Amino acid sequence: MSYRKIVQVGATGNLGVPVHDALLKSGKFEITVLARTSSSFTSSNPSVKVAKLDYSNKQELVDVLRGNDAVVFTLGDPANLETNSKYIIDAAIEAGVKRIIPSEYGGDIHTDTALTNVVFTPKLKVAEYINAKSSAGEIEFTTITNGPFFDWGLTHQFLGFDIPNKKVTIYNGGTRLFNATTLESIATAIVSVLSSPEQYKNRDLRISDFHISQKDILSILEAETNSKFEVAQEVDADKLQETSQANLRKGDWSFPNVFGALVGSVFALDAASHWGESDDTPGLGIPKKDLREEIKKVLQS
Known part of the structure; x- marks a missing residue:
């Protein structure tokens, strides 16, 4: 009941x-x-x-x-x-x-x-x-x-994408899979x-709507905006996570360290936001979402 x-x-x-x-x-x-x-x-x-x-x-x-x-x-x-x-x-x-x-x-x-x-x-x-x-x-x-909030992560650059300026920060080659x-x-x-x-x-x-990589998102963003995204920087997410956590342990909970540790939890090896396609989503009445359609919603917002 x-x-x-x-x-x-x-x-x-x-x-x-x-x-x-x-x-x-x-x-x-x-x-x-x-x-x-x-x-x-x-x-x-x-x-x-x-x-x-x-x-x-x-x-x-x-x-x-x-x-x-x-x-x-x-x-x-x-x-x-x-x-x-x-x-x-x-x-x-x-x-x-x-x-x-x-x-x-x-x-x-x-x-x-x-x-x-x-x-x-x-x-x-x-x-x-x-x-x-x-x-x-x-x-x-x-x-x-x-995992990360997909729509929020796209609009707030948490997933590496600066959509207004057509730039992207690539973590660990952009091929690391994560759930979002x-x-x-x-x-x-x-x-x-x-x-x-x-x-x-x-x-x-x-739960998750998607089991994807940055490159999956990038290919759709470029197609939907008819633009080539500039790679602003390539970052080793494992090193970023290690450095950020070391600073957090010292008591420095400033935004860059919190951000770095959280980004690492998505893109680093053995990340906390990667468990694959099998989870509890189907039994919870969550409608299946299409990656391209959700990205289009973000672009239109």
Whole structure:
């Protein structure tokens, strides 16, 4: 039986907005959005309850969460992810919430390689905390791993493409395969999990729209724009990841180091965003997407 009452933590940002829209569009849920006191968030739907509070105020959190079935995290801010997630998880347990979907989206942190990637430390600590609470029978969980956000990655140069200037940064020759998922498909997966919670109880799910390389994307971009992309630079993703992680270990969590470690998790050898074509996508009701069509959508946006 589908859950009915859902709390979304963080309904702004790259993933928060499409997830919020998908929850609304499904018509299945009573939605409460949990936001910081400083948030300017408002929902497009007047039926959505918005609770703005200090995440460290446990009693306020418990009062908001009580009576809800599940909490969906769509938080960014890696610096505060562990602390804020633990605050909310503890309150959810006290409030009797059944299920947690944490902010674990991205590379697969459940691999030996990911365990050594410092940039995943906040997610790993949250996962360890949830697993302990789940093992004690206090709460259930479902995690969703999806590789890089495909559409966001193209528009924000995370996948190496500077589309307006027709330039590309090639990582490891551009042939390294990786799994990637559109924001829309991640949101669809979340709705599916909440609609069939028993099927996905205490499971780590992997989803993807594409199992591709940079060269696959490049060939379509050049064809659709009728332009030759200039190779701005060629980068060894393994060395980039190694250098970035070394700096992160020293406490330098500046953007270049976080970016380098995350890019490495996509393109380096044994990358956390590469698991092949077989995963949990088919069973989650995610429509099959065409790579060319999705790239055309990005170009038209």
